[in-house]
Amino acid sequence: MLGLIKLYTVPKYRRMMKAVAKDAKQRGMGTFDFMETLNQEDMARYLTPPLKPTDVARFGLPADDDITEERLLPEPLRVARDAYRAGEWQPGADLLAGIGTDWDRRSTAVSVLSKAAADDDTALKAWRAARPDDADAAIVHADSLTEVAWQIRSSHRASNVSAEQFAGFRRVLEQADEACQLAADLAPEDPTPWEKRCSIAMGRQYSRDDFREVWAGVMERDPLHVAAHGRAMQYWCAKWFGSHELMWEFAEEGAAKHPKLAWLPLAAAFEMWAADVKNPWQDKRVEQALDTLLPWLDGDGRDAPEARDSRAFAARALVELNRGKEAIEQFRHLGAHADGFVWSYHAFGSVHEFRKIRSRACRLAK
Structure with a gap:
């Protein structure tokens, strides 16, 4: 949700809040309680004036109406996920076996299959029954x-999460932690269970020392693990268990390791923006990161599993730095999919934010 200061001081958001408050009063509800009942499309309708149309076709970009937040997946992974949703586990098992020790791709595949299993565990149950000691099945579980x-906790503010939801959240997270340990025992060389535990650690409110133990487990197995760096940086954010200083320190250390981690300072600037810090994109570390990241995306990183998220961060940073033509190039690669993390913080949804920033890029490029 947008910061309260922004909601009540920026004119267009102030108008929006007046409209929301009026409708809430008609329903006998408080403004923020009413907002919790609205989905992203509902909220977007309150924003006045709406986004002005931009001639995106002029730049070879998909039309605004074609933008979707659906994740764009490589064909083999999409096929495996769809089979999994249909109750067939073998394609997913074959995919993970074929990926082998490409840890970044393995992490992505596990995440996609696990999301499908969270919605329907039919295929997962069959897989585990057929192969009870399969490390791949264990980490997906x-x-x-x-x-x-x-899902039990929901994405609502803590004040709107019931005691029963919190109890269920903690109980299932504890089970997830134990399941990660089993997966780690079955595949001692695999960093994936340790990477997944980085996320569990935030939900279970690990102390900094305990988190560092989990992080060490990742680093011993893959010191360049992209998803793990993303999860860990969230831990070190001020909104979780760190600070702006600790977040930046972690981002800079990661970016210095390899060009595929150069998106971390861009993510740090994004977190500062989300925290209403003034002009975070103008930090010199952002431009330095772009100088490293963009050549990598044009070369060895073009087809890397993390390339889409990196391009999304790059597109956002380039727009904020008034480098519209370069941002347009990243949007061409992103196509019609607003599936990057950088679009996800907006109250009106990923599609709205993607279109807004892309429109700014087009105006700059003119």
């Missing part, structure tokens, strides 16, 4: 429990 735990 562990990560699916994490997904279920967050």
